[in-house]
């Protein structure tokens with residue numbers, strides 16, 4: 281099985297889902313997992329999904345066209361429910377007042393909501409396995425009511441009825457394993473028929489599988505393609521992880537393997553992962569299969585070597601550390617692309633930036649497909665943007681605000697270019713609608729900063745605000761000490 285992540289902010293149209301199903305079947309997978317969160321049009325919870333969510337009709341269509349391919353729903357009923365909780369009808373169900381991703385298991389309305397989600401999934405999917413999520417529930421016992429009960433008890437009190445709901449529909453419930461690793465005593469309370477998905481993205485299963493199986497639960501080993509922590513994907517580390525987990529599944533005679541793919545938001549492109557997904561199917565069958573992952577990219581091998589291996593070997597923020605890509609997030613996720621300059625400006629203005637530009641240009645030149653070219657354009661443009669910001673900072677420090685403005689001006693076009701890439705990705709294979717908006721938001725902030733430099737860069741306020749002050753999301757003329765930064769307690 282492999283799992284497609286359409287949650288968070290992904291879209292997948294009916295034809296695109298058919299393409300994913302075709303890829304899955306042709307690659308030899310028996311099941312395609314669909315990680316849903318709030319991106320499925322749950323019939324009984326119509327407020328919970330936005331535009332272009334996956335519909336029950338699309339699921340039925342794929343099942344009818346690909347009857348031998350199982351579609352396995354992966355929902356979440358505890359943590360990772362932020363998409364529900366950030367909607368007005370879900371606001372009162374949060375475990376934490378500010379931030380957070382978990383619903384409050386002590387609230388009856390939250391229990392009712394999760395029961396409805398599971399009911400809908402049972403109705404809309406005919407797969408044997410129904411995966412209830414349950415991972416990364418870090419906020420357990422956060423609210424005053426839940427705080428009166430132990431974390432393991434809260435977890436099992438919330439999850440067990442939902443697991444039993446799946447069992448009573450004659451299906452097989454599944455849950456991620458990480459909360460059982462943190463609280464092993466929960467396993468004793470969870471029905472034995474529950475499949476436990478042991479996700480281990482940096483190691484094999486040797487440190488986790490024995491304890492997860494201690495109460496007789498069957499295990500599925502889950503490796504990943506390292507996309508969320510890369511500008512594109514870390515090919516070497518993905519290969520090592522997939523081979524190791526596949527080997528452990530075979531040697532420990534576990535139930536199966538599920539390749540996960542996470543977070544193609546922030547300029548991922550699922551169609552650039554197709555060769556890796558196909559390759560992983562062969563490795564699951566034979567962990568010693570001789571073909572290297574980079575070689576699986578055959579026609580796009582040079583691109584894969586450049587963007588999947590050489591780029592990552594530049595070190596610094598390009599290197600593999602398992603952390604969500606800081607450059608991608610800082611450039612796009614916070615509405616202020618200058619955060620990327622603030623943290624990575626010095627690094628990217630130097631040799632690492634020179635090499636990243638060279639590699640990404642070579643990747644653009646050798647790419648024959650729009651999908652691969654888009655990834656390389658994203659890498660090149662990200663580096664260029666940060667370097668233009670660094671140049672602007674230097675001009676500004678030298679008392680040359682006009683030159684600083686001239687250095688920043690091309691960034692507007694750069695974000696237009698990225699917006700075009702995001703639109704084409706979305707049209708081609710599905711993707712993030714938010715990425716399109718993020719480019720516009722970033723461009724508008726750059727225009728705002730240009731305006732501020734023109735207005736205040738020569739000391740018009742009687743003082744010259746520092747460059748890193750002018751590029752903040754909040755800049756208030758005359759607030760020379762930036763009290764919104766001093767009073768950080770007031771801003772959440």
Ligand SMILES: [Zn+2]
Pocket residue numbers: 375383384385386387421422423424425426427
């Ligand atoms: Zn609570």
